Amino acid sequence: MRVQLKATHSAANPGLRRALKIAAAGLLASGTGKAQEVPPDAPSTGVDSGVLYYHENGRVQAIEPELNLSQMFGEDSKLSIGAVGDALTGATPLGAVPSTLPQTYIRPYKVVPLGTPVTVTTASGGSTVVLVPPAAGATTQTLAASTIVPANTYPLDHAFHDDRFAGHIGWEQALTSTLKLNGGLAYSKEHDYRSESANIGLSKDFFAHNTTLDAGLNYESDLSFPIGGTPTPLTVINGDWKGPDASRHEVDAVAGITQVMNRRWLATLSYSYADAHGYQNDPYKIISVVDPISGQPNSQLYESRPESRRKQSVFLDNKIHLSSDVISVSLRGYKDDWGIKSVTADLRYRFQIGQDYYIEPHVRYYDQRAADFFRYYLVAGEAMPQYASADTRLAKFHAATYGMKFGMPLNEGSEFNVRIEYYDQHGNGSPAYAIGQLRQQNLFPDLQAVTVLLGYTYAF
C-alpha cells in the first residue's frame, strides 16, 4: 500500500519527474548540464493562452484574449507565434482641469461630403454633433462632437473606445551547444495607431551553463492617425480636421546576464536603452490655460511633448527556491531625458500546496517623478513653454498592486491558473501653488483598477 502511494505521488509530480530527468541528463552529459536544459522527451508543442478582464473605477474597461503557440523542430530550433486582441470602452481623462462652471469641449470626428444632411444629434459619449463651417470651395465638411462637462467634474472623454489586434512571430536557433540566436517580427493595429517592429538577439552560456550573457536589438516603427487628424501642439482646440498622419521610430537595446548562484538561487541583471524619435504626443490630450487670479480655464490647448526621448533602465531579478516554495524579488530603476525617474519593486511568493496546487500572493510598488514639462495647467499671460502636457501619466505619483494567483499544474508543461489583481494609483490632486477655484478641485483623481486573468498552458 505504501509503495503504491509513493508511486502515484511520483507520477503526479511533474516537477520532480522533470527534475530527475534534468539531473540524469546532466550526469550523462559529463558536466554540460544546464538550468533550463530541455529533457530528451520534453513536449515539442506548446499552447499558452489567457483572457484578461480589466476594469477601472468609472473609466476604461477592457477584455483581452491572447494566444501563443510554439513548436520545436528537432532539438535546436523553435518557432513561436502569437496573437492578442483588445476591446476597450469607457472614459479617459482629457487633461483639462475641472471648473466651478460647466465647460464645453469640441473635437472633430468625421468628414462627410458637402451638403450631406446630418440627422444625428448626438454622438457617442453623450456629446452633440455640430457642423463645422466649411472653407470656401471645399467639397467636404467636418462633423464635430461637442461635449459639456458639468461644474466641479473632472473632464473625461466618455467617447473613448478602441480595438486592437496584435501578432508576433519568432524563431530561436541553437547555433552551438552554448550559443543561441533568436529573431522576430511584431505587428499591432488600432483604429488610430499602427506599430511594426523587428528584433534580433543572441545568448551565450559560460561555465557549464551556469552563466548566460544575452543581448538584443529591437526596431519599432509606429504610425499615428488619430480621429480628427494630428493637431498642432499648443494650438486652441476646435472642430476642424487636423494635420496628416505622424510617425515615430524607436530603437531598443537590452543586455543582460543570468547567473545560477547555487542550486536554489537564480539571478538576472539587465540593462535596457531606448532611443525614440518622432511624434510622441497623445493627440487627444489637452491642457487648460487658466486665469491667473480666478483659476478659471480661459482656453484649452493641444499638448506638446518633445520629439525625442532616451530611456534607460536597470532590472534585477532574483528567484529563490525554498524547501518547496519559490520567492521572486525584482527591482527596476528607470530614467529618461524627459526628467522621469522611477523605481519599481516586485515581490511574489509561491506557496506550493501539496503536489497539485499553488497560490502566489503578489505585491508591486511603483514610484515616479514627473516629466520636466508636466503642468496641471498653464497660466494666461505667462510665457508659453515649448513643451507642456497635463497627462497625469507624466505626473509625480506612486502606485501599488496587490494580487493573488491560484495555479493548478495538470501535467508536465500544462497548467490552469487564475489571477486577480488590484491596482491603486495616487498623485497630488491639490498642489500648493493652485490658483483660485483650482484650490477646491481635485487635479489628480486616484485611479483604481481590477484585473482578472485566466490562463491555460498546454504542452504535448
Added chain:
Amino acid sequence: MKLCTRLALSAIGLAALCISGCASFGAKPWQHDLLAERAMQVDPYPLQSSIDDHIYFSKEASSGGRSFAGGGCGCN
C-alpha cells in the same frame, strides 16, 4: 566621449567583471533539479508578463527593464 561609446565601454567592463566573478558561483549539473522547475525559469509565464507590461505601459511613464521598452501600441 559620446554617450553611446561610454555606455558600450561600461557594458563591456561590467560584463568582464561579471564573467570573472561568476566563475565562482553555480551549481553542478546534477544539482539543477530545482532550477528546472517552471517557477525557477527566468520568465515562467511570458504571456502574463506581456499582459502586465501592456497594462503598466498604458498607466505609467516607465517601460522596459526585463525586455524592450517600446510599447507597440498607442495606449491612449
